[in-house]
Amino acid sequence: MAVPKRKMSRSNTRHRRAQWKATAPQLIPITVDGSDYRVPQRLVKAYERGLLRPES
DSSP: OOOOEEEEEEHHHHHHHHTOOOOOOOEEEEEEEEEEEEGGGGGGHHHHSSSSOOOO
């Protein structure tokens, strides 16, 4: 694991952390039991197999 040689200042730490941004999941339209839903792409197979139930 990388270990810093010197302490990073509070200002530099906060500037670095401020650059991180979450992205919204890409929603894919699917049909389950005749109803249309928009679910995250990574969960489409789980909904199709019936492992997850879509919320109304």
